[in-house]
Amino acid sequence: MLSKKQARNFFLGGTLVTFLVFIGLTIFSLSSANDQTNEENLTAEVVRGKELWEKNNCMGCHSLLGEGAYYAPELTKVLDRRGAGYVKAALMSPVPWQPSGRKMVAYNMSDQEANDMVAFFEWIGEIDLNGFERIVSPLAKRKAANN
Amino acid sequence: MKYKSQKVAYWFFALSLLLLVLQIVYGFVMGFARAGFDPLHEFIPFNTARAVHTNLLVVWLLSGFMGAAYYIIPEEAQRELVHVKLAYVQLISLAVVGVIAVIGFHFNIWEGRKFLEIPRGLDYLVVVNVLLFLYLILVTLFKGKRQTTTALVLSMGLLFAALLYLPGMIPFDSQVLDSFFRWWVVHLWVEGVWELIMGGILSFLLIKLTGVDREVIEKWLYVIVGLTFLSGVLGTGHHYYYIGVNKIWLIVGGIFSALEPLAFLAMALFAVNMYRKGEKKHPNKLALYWTLGASIVSFVGAGLLGFAHTLPQTNLYTHGTLVTAMHGHLAFWGAYAMIVFAIISYSLPNLTGRKLYDGVRGRMAFWVSNIGMIGMTVAFGVAGVAQVYLERILPEKGIEMSFMEVQNEIQVHFVILLLCATMFTVGITAFVIDFVKHGRPTDEAIEK
Numbered sequence: 001m002l003s004k005k006q007a008r009n010f011f012l013g014g015t016l017v018t019f020l021v022f023i024g025l026t027i028f029s030l031s032s033a034n035d036q037t038n039e040e041n042l043t044a045e046v047v048r049g050k051e052l053w054e055k056n057n058c059m060g061c062h063s064l065l066g067e068g069a070y071y072a073p074e075l076t077k078v079l080d081r082r083g084a085g086y087v088k089a090a091l092m093s094p095v096p097w098q099p100s101g102r103k104m105v106a107y108n109m110s111d112q113e114a115n116d117m118v119a120f121f122e123w124i125g126e127i128d129l130n131g132f133e134r135i136v137s138p139l140a141k142r143k144a145a146n147n
Numbered sequence: 148m149k150y151k152s153q154k155v156a157y158w159f160f161a162l163s164l165l166l167l168v169l170q171i172v173y174g175f176v177m178g179f180a181r182a183g184f185d186p187l188h189e190f191i192p193f194n195t196a197r198a199v200h201t202n203l204l205v206v207w208l209l210s211g212f213m214g215a216a217y218y219i220i221p222e223e224a225q226r227e228l229v230h231v232k233l234a235y236v237q238l239i240s241l242a243v244v245g246v247i248a249v250i251g252f253h254f255n256i257w258e259g260r261k262f263l264e265i266p267r268g269l270d271y272l273v274v275v276n277v278l279l280f281l282y283l284i285l286v287t288l289f290k291g292k293r294q295t296t297t298a299l300v301l302s303m304g305l306l307f308a309a310l311l312y313l314p315g316m317i318p319f320d321s322q323v324l325d326s327f328f329r330w331w332v333v334h335l336w337v338e339g340v341w342e343l344i345m346g347g348i349l350s351f352l353l354i355k356l357t358g359v360d361r362e363v364i365e366k367w368l369y370v371i372v373g374l375t376f377l378s379g380v381l382g383t384g385h386h387y388y389y390i391g392v393n394k395i396w397l398i399v400g401g402i403f404s405a406l407e408p409l410a411f412l413a414m415a416l417f418a419v420n421m422y423r424k425g426e427k428k429h430p431n432k433l434a435l436y437w438t439l440g441a442s443i444v445s446f447v448g449a450g451l452l453g454f455a456h457t458l459p460q461t462n463l464y465t466h467g468t469l470v471t472a473m474h475g476h477l478a479f480w481g482a483y484a485m486i487v488f489a490i491i492s493y494s495l496p497n498l499t500g501r502k503l504y505d506g507v508r509g510r511m512a513f514w515v516s517n518i519g520m521i522g523m524t525v526a527f528g529v530a531g532v533a534q535v536y537l538e539r540i541l542p543e544k545g546i547e548m549s550f551m552e553v554q555n556e557i558q559v560h561f562v563i564l565l566l567c568a569t570m571f572t573v574g575i576t577a578f579v580i581d582f583v584k585h586g587r588p589t590d591e592a593i594e595k
Contacts, residue, residue: 003366004296004362004366007369008369010370011373014377015380018376018380022380029387029396030392037321050322053259055259056194056255057195057198057264059260060195061193061197065322065389065467066390067261068261068467100551100555103188120322127323129391130389130394130397131389131463136389139542
C-alpha cells in the first residue's frame with residue numbers, strides 16, 4: 001500500500017517534471033523560428049492599437065483570437081468582413097454604435113487612434129491560428145474568397 | 148475555535164459574502180443586457196459589468212481563502228496568529244484595493260485583459276497586500292508547534308498563487324504573448340495552485356468532520372494535488388491551441404487537459420469515501436453538505452464540463468463561445484465558491500458560539516443555490532451549443548448567419564438564465580441571512 005512518503009514524492013516529483021517540461025515547451029514555442037505572428041510587422045501603430053484595445057477593455061464585450069466576452073462580434077477577421085472604413089466609423093462615432101440591437105460604448109476616437117486600431121486588426125488578421133482562422137469568422141472567409 | 152486570533156477569519160468571510168452579493172448584482176446587469184434589456188448602458192456598459200463580475204469573483208474567493216487560512220493555520224500550528232492587528236490592516240487594505248478597482252472600472256480605468264483588469268498601479272498594492280498576508284500566515288505556521296501536511300499544502304497554494312500573479316504584470320507589445328502569459332496566471336491559478344488551497348481546506352474539513360485519521364487523509368491529499376499538477380500544468384496548453392502559437396500545444400494540451408478531470412474525480416471519491424469511513428458524526432450537518440457538495444460539483448463543473456470542450460477537435464468550434472461560460476460558472480461554483488461556503492459553515496458556529504448546525508434555512512441555501520446554478524449552467528450550455536452550430540457549423544453547409552443574428556436567435560435562453568439566477572440568488576440570500584443570524588465572533592466561544 002502507498003505510504004505517505006511515497007505520496008509526497010509522487011506530488012513533488014510529478015510537479016517538478018511537468019513544470020520543467022512546461023518551461024521547455026514555452027521556450028520552444030516562443031522561439032523566433034516558431035513565430036506564427038509575423039512579429040516583424042509589429043509596428044508602432046500596431047502597438048498603439050493594442051494599447052487602445054486594452055485601455056478601453058474591448059475584450060469586455062468583443063472577442064479576439066477567440067478570447068473575450070462573446071457579447072459583441074469576434075474581431076479577429078473584422079477587416080476581411082467589414083473593411084477598414086466601417087471599423088473606423090464605429091470607433092469614431094460620437095453616439096453609441098448600435099447596428100443590430102446591442103449598444104457599443106461611444107469611443108469618439110480621433111482619426112489617428114482609429115487608424116492605429118485598424119493597423120492592430122490587420123496584424124491580428126494575419127496570425128496563423130492553427131486552423132481556427134477558418135472557423136472563427138465564416139463570413140470573412142467567403143468575402144475574402146470573393147475578392 | 149481554539150485561539151482568539153482565529154476571529155479575524157470572520158471578517159474576511161463577511162467581506163467575502165458582501166462582495167459575492169455585489170458580484171451577483173453585476174451578473175444580473177449582464178444577464179438582462181444579453182436578454183435585450185440594457186437600460187443602464189450609459190452608466191454600466193457590458194464591459195464594465197463583466198470586469199466587475201469577474202474581478203469581484205476573484206477578490207471574494209481570495210478573501211474567503213484568506214479567511215480560511217486565518218482560521219485553519221492557528222489551529223493546525225497550535226498557536227495564536229502573529230500580529231493580529233496587521234491581519235486587520237491586511238483585511239481593510241484588501242477591501243480598499245478591491246473597492247478602488249471596481250469604482251475605476253466605471254470610469255474606463257482598467258486594463259482590458261480578461262480576468263486581470265485591475266490596472267498595473269493597483270497591481271503593486273495587491274502584491275504588497277498578499278505579501279503581508281503570506282508573512283502573517285507563514286510566520287505563524289513556522290513558529291507553531293507543528294507543521295501539518297494540511298497546513299503546508301494550504302500555505303503552498305497561497306504562496307504559489309501570489310508568485311503566479313507576477314507573469315501577468317509583465318508588459319508585452321504582442322497580443323499573443325500577452326495572452327500566453329495571462330494564462331500562466333489565470334489557468335495555473337484555477338487549474339493548479341487554487342486546487343492546492345481547495346485540497347488543503349477540504350482535508351482540514353474532512354479531518355474535523357469525519358474523524359478519519361489525519362495520516363490517511365493527508366496521504367490522499369498528496370495524491371490528489373499530485374494528480375492536479377501532473378495534468379494541470381501541461382493542461383495549460385488547452386488555452387494555446389488557437390491563439391497563434393505552435394501546434395505542439397494541440398497534442399500536449401489535448402492529452403494533459405483530458406487528464407484534468409481525474410484529479411477532480413479523485414477529490415470527489417476521496418471526500419465521499421472518507422465520509423463513509425468516518426466513525427465520528429460531527430453535528431454540523433451543513434458544513435458536511437457543503438464539503439461533500441464542493442467535491443462532487445467541482446468534479447461535474449470543472450472536470451466533466453471542462454472535458455466536454457477541452458479536446459482540440461471540439462475546441463476548434465467552441466473556442467470563444469458561450470460554451471466557455473457554461474463550464475466557467477459551474478466550475479467556479481463547485482470548486483471554489485462551495486469550498487469557501489463549507490469552511491464558513493464549519494467555522495461560523497465555532498467563532499460565534501451559536502451552534503446553528505442544521506435548519507431549514509441552511510438546507511434551503513444549499514439546495515436552492517445549487518439547483519439555481521445548475522439551471523444557469525444548462526441555460527448557458529444550450530445557448531452556447533446553439534451558437535456553435537448556427538455561427539460556425541451551418542456555414543459549412545452553406546447557411547451563413549452573422550454574430551448578432553445568432554445572438555438574437557439564442558436570446559430566449561437568457562430569460563431562462565435570469566430565472567435560474569433568481570433562484571440561485573434566493574439560495575445565496577438564505578446563506579447570508581444564516582451568516583448574520585450567527586452574530587459576531589466572541590472570545591466566549593473558545594473551546595476549553
